Amino acid sequence: MSQQVVAQENILELRDVTVSFGMNRGVSKVLDDVSIDIHRGEILGVVGESGSGKSMLASALLDAVVDPGTVDGEVSYRTDSGETVDILDLEDEELRQLRWEEIAMVFQGAMSFFNPTMKIRGHFLETLKAHDQDVDEGMEHARELLTDLHLEPDRVFDTFPHELSGGMKQRALIALSLILEPNVLVMDEPTAALDLLMQRSILTLLDDLQEKYDLTIVFITHDLPLVKDLCDRIAVMYAFDVMEVFPAGDLSNSTHPYTRSLLNAVPNLTTSLDELRSIEGSAPDPVDIPSGCSYHPRCPLSTPECEQEDPPLEEIAPDQEVACWHHEKVDEELPLALETSDGGSAEVYEGNQSDEPVVVMDDIEVHFETDDGGLLSLFDDPEIVRAVDGVDLEIYENDVVAIVGESGCGKTTFGKTAVGLQEPTGGSVRYRGQDIWETKRGEGTGDRSYDEIRRALQIIHQDPGSSLNPNRKVSSILQVPMKSWQSDLDVEDRKARLLAMLEAAGMSPPEDYADRYPHQLSGGEKQRVALIRALLMNPDLILADEAVSALDVSMRVDMMDLMLTLQDLFDTSYLFISHNLTNARYLAGRAGGRIAVMYLGEIIEIGPAEEIVQNPQHPYTQALHWSTTDLDSNSEGEADESPIRAIDVPDPIDPPSGCRFHPRCPEAREVCATEKPSLDSGTDHCTACFREYSEDHPYWDSEPLGEETIGAHVGGESS
């Protein structure tokens, strides 16, 4: 690649770009001699795990590396007129003009990007004025952009940022970044904080925008499957350098061992559950990058050559470069799991659930009153958020129930109700036949004490950063559960036991880990400690609230495997909450458990894990399935049409009448808006949809709803 000096088609060229920070421990290289070309009009996906330097690459593109970081190398930008400027040499004023007008950036946190005291209109006006643009013309353009992104310009302009949902905010931010008609759009994890369905919808819109406005997009993400359909080329980063660049569309084009291992570690909807392998070891420290190829300590193909010499990026096919000495051997040694597995998973795991349920939830309702306080609200009716509305569920011993749904659908509230941390406003939660809340109030009839019930129901939280007290060491954190219910143990016994547990969870040497503060642990290790803490209570049911979502892709399978191993040892059931169908499939599938799909406070489909994944019945489950990009689908370039009619979730304060999904449902008919389908029971696999009812249901005679269909085709990729 280095020979093509005058490549016309390149809009940006990076040459030997290095970003370094001086630290107490030495110089930290967070970008290490990166050279890459970005073609005009392409979408380049930059993929890497957290801490691989991908965000630093985005900052370097705009010369926006924060102090005291220093950037060396060359970032050349070719303007429309064919001139070349080196971005790193620009003066402040020139940089200011280049940013946003030529190269715009969309950040991950749309929440904190907007000024909360300024209406959305103000943000657009401010940007236009700051760059001396014609305001009227610019606002006209803004309207067009917002409409393209399925937002109503007049409504959105007059709202404050907090009044928009996360997905709307992110779309408004994309419109704002395009207002000055830049040539290049750099997006740093623009959808990571959003639900899968919203992610997919935004990607579909991006694809259209890119064509309409002739953009070059650099899309930075940790999620390789997500961008494979959107991007033209994918660059994979590991340890602060680009490992390979390959044409997207067909993942078997990848030739670097790291990419292969990464793909084999990602839970998905087709690969058989046995084929998933996590990557051994952990990513290197930026102060101490291994000599030679930075991946060699973890690479199964590594040879002494790899330890001594760093392989350069070499072109092996058009649009394809790889930095590996052994890339020819990759197909043979590290085949992609989804290619070797014989078309979907035939095997079904047998669970060993008991017949007697541990926890039974009966017609659970949790309604929150939104109380603004203040004198004036006395005269208003309080608004009621129906977080959970009439849900039944039984959880058995050794069971895994995965609850899947978009954020705000009430799944966390429901989970907390199941483990007795949230009191339901209606219905009952029974632990082995005994009502939890009655027992707590001392009105119960059973012979179990509340303490015993409390011990049996435990929780693991989503955010590893907040689940452990930062002021206590691991050993003292883990002694809490034993102090709570095994007061006969002395300090030494407690220590011995927690060391044994750390060892069992694969954290060795345990003495070393026990003596650490939480900030000295990685995200995955913190989650393990949280899991051990829950298990030390010897519980019957653990609520795992998005317990793996915050972890890196390669760590997730590891953590779920650990959960399953420990389930065998301790006979624990899991209530696993996830917004992600793939994680739910992996955990529930391996244990022969069930998946329940929640929508606006109701379970709309429940059944055995593989059933739900391979044969979803409810249109909403089908939409979730669509939003979960499959590694396997070979459709090139464009993302498929969205199977939902409206992108945004309705307000749970005022849920739609009839079937709650009908405003977004592609199959909705008039009867859906007035009547409400109930979860048919009797079989393993229940669905709350009229389409599952018998032929003579009025649904089939009723008129289809809605003309404003975005895309009516459902289940487009069940290939």
Added chain:
Amino acid sequence: MSDASIENEDIPLEVVSDVDQTWQDTVRSLVNAYVLVPGRIMITDYRALLGFGIVFGYLFVGTVGVWLMEPTTMWDGDRLVQSFETMAHPLGTDPQGRDILTLLVYGTRPILLMMLSGGLFIITIGTAIGTVAGFSRGRLDQILSMITDVALTIPGLPLVIVLAVTLNPESPVLIGILLAINGWGGLARNLRSQVLSIREEDYVEAAKAMNVSTGNVLLKDVLPNMMPYILYNFMSSMRGVLFASVGLYYLGVLPYSQENWGVLLEQAYSGGALTTWSMFHWIFWPIVAVVILSIGLILLSQSTDKLFNPRVRARHE
């Protein structure tokens, strides 16, 4: 992580230890946690060292210093000896011939007692009311918040003057509490709002799920997060009590039975030390004593954050 690596026989939940911890081990780990680690952190920070040195110096003077020095009486020396003139009276004497250094040393003890009792009063009441209000929410929170608001809105100086006149307290401990009587409101308010956010942390919910008592959750999970702020408030309210007491003695509002810095200032002022150059050292040295102690407390409070920061602690173990 392969399933085979764990045998069913050695289920970690059944492990018991075969060694007993001796009391020496317990003492050693306590000393390490509360003396050695803070010591190591302080040594790396000149502000902490200086602040600690100053405060310790005053404590030494206020306790041991009193034993080492004879009390001064009238006509110990000549009238108004200037500072640094004789070794017998290094800081000079007042118009009655009393040694100013001795007066300052004897004045340290009641001042320190006042500061300590006032500071402790403020952080105990403020922390208790603030954390309980924030953690409990509901009716208890409303009542405690209302009491806090009342404490915040009562004008402080008139209240103290009225109380001082009616109660006529003489013990320095009581005077300290009197001066701090409504100083805890701000601390309680701030702590309450901090607790409101800490109680939503996941680890607090996990502790509830583990049936840890509310008191233990407050002590182990909530308070440590706020210790730097509480300690900082301890230092600054001690400074507040120092200034208030000196100021009120100076105004002649507080009754006095013992000599202290505030009394000295009042006597010097009414003796005309501000207008006569030859008496200037009479009012100067008490002011220096107040200022240096105040600086020492500021330095110490700036370094308290480090003592509780787990990232800093981890580096010094």
